[in-house]
Amino acid sequence: MSRAECGCAESGKQTRDHRDLDLMHRFDEEDLVLVALARAEFAxxxxxxxxxxxxxxxxxxxxxxxxxxxxxxxxxxxxxST
Incomplete structure (x- = not known):
């Protein structure tokens, strides 16, 4: 997530138009994410x-x-931190 997106999420205010979803998922659950996206017609x-x-x-x-x-x-x- 970019700093701008973090600021938007933290403030609860939309600071720009969003047409995308940034999704962080568990490495071992990627197959589930792919199935969900396909069912929602994402390619x-x-x-x-x-x-x-x-x-x-x-x-x-x-x-x-x-x-x-x-x-x-x-x-x-x-x-x-080193």
């Missing part, structure tokens, strides 16, 4: 795996999907 338009992939709907909406790996505890791993 893949960009495959930049392992980083992200994009699906588009015939009406112009898009979904940008980013994988997230979680540790055994179900919490994303922490990045080192």
């Amino acid at each position: 893949e338009t960009l495959d930049a795996r392992p980083v992200r992939f994009v699906h588009a709907h015939p009406d112009g909406r898009e979904s940008t999907c980013t994988r997230c790996r979680y540790g055994r505890t179900g919490v994303p791993p922490r990045r080192s």
Whole structure:
């Protein structure tokens, strides 16, 4: 999510037009995401795996999907500050 999108989400106000959905999903649930997008008539338009992939709907909406790996505890791993 970009800083602009984060600010929009945090403030609860729409700061620009949004025609897309940024979706972060668990790495091990990608197949479920793909099925849900296909059922909603979204087709893949960009495959930049392992980083992200994009699906588009015939009406112009898009979904940008980013994988997230979680540790055994179900919490994303922490990045080192070094």
